[in-house]
Amino acid sequence: MDVEQTALPGIGLRHEFTTQSGKRVGVVSHRTGRRDLVIYDREDPDRVCETVKLNDEEAEALVELLGAPRIVQRLNQLHEQVAGLVSLQLPIPPGSPYVGRPMGDARVRTRTNASIVAVVRAGQVFASPGPDFVFAGNDTVVVVGSADSTAEVADILAHG
Numbered sequence: 010m011d012v013e014q015t016a017l018p019g020i021g022l023r024h025e026f027t028t029q030s031g032k033r034v035g036v037v038s039h040r041t042g043r044r045d046l047v048i049y050d051r052e053d054p055d056r057v058c059e060t061v062k063l064n065d066e067e068a069e070a071l072v073e074l075l076g077a078p079r080i081v082q083r084l085n086q087l088h089e090q091v092a093g094l095v096s097l098q099l100p101i102p103p104g105s106p107y108v109g110r111p112m113g114d115a116r117v118r119t120r121t122n123a124s125i126v127a128v129v130r131a132g133q134v135f136a137s138p139g140p141d142f143v144f145a146g147n148d149t150v151v152v153v154g155s156a157d158s159t160a161e162v163a164d165i166l167a168h169g
Contacts, residue, residue: 025049044068070133096126096153099163103146106169113140121161123154 015023017037025035033049044063050056063071101108107115117125128135128142129149135142144150152162 046071093155094153095156095159096151097159097163098129099150099152099159099166101144101146101148101150101166105144105146105166107144107166108146110144111140112138112142112144115144115165117152117162117165120165121154121158123152123158123162125150125162126153127151 010026012024012026015025017023021037021039021041023035023037025033027033031051033051033054035047035049037045037047039045042065046061046063047057048059050058112125112128117123126137127150128138128144129151130145130147150162150166152159154162
């Protein structure tokens with residue numbers, strides 16, 4: 010799929026693409042941080058039919074909703090390409106010593122060479138969480154690494 014990028018002087022940047030069904034969709038990223046999701050008229054590609062103005066929180070929520078399946082799809086494609094790479098979805102049990110603590114306290118990458126690439130909480134995906142991301146009981150952590158290293162992460166998250 011081709012995504013066209015256009016600078017909008019004094020406004021920001023526009024990214025557009027055409028869906029398989031022929032609809033033209035765009036996102037205007039304003040210099041102020043606001044994002045506009047726009048749908049164009051099929052008959053006149055310069056005419057906007059619908060605009061949805063999104064603040065930072067709304068734009069982030071939309072990215073998470075649309076991005077979660079894509080993350081899983083990319084991981085699955087990566088597995089096909091790289092022998093020995095495993096991704097697991099690991100629950101953080103309510104009794105974990107890391108509940109209520111920042112992810113960095115677990116030192117998962119340092120201790121195992123595996124990487125936490127996402128955390129799922131109540132259906133919301135937090136992609137690429139930083140070391141200050143605070144775990145909650147019943148979070149699901151998506152870990153990528155070797156079979157051994159991902160098993161070590163499961164043990165760390167359950168027991169410390």
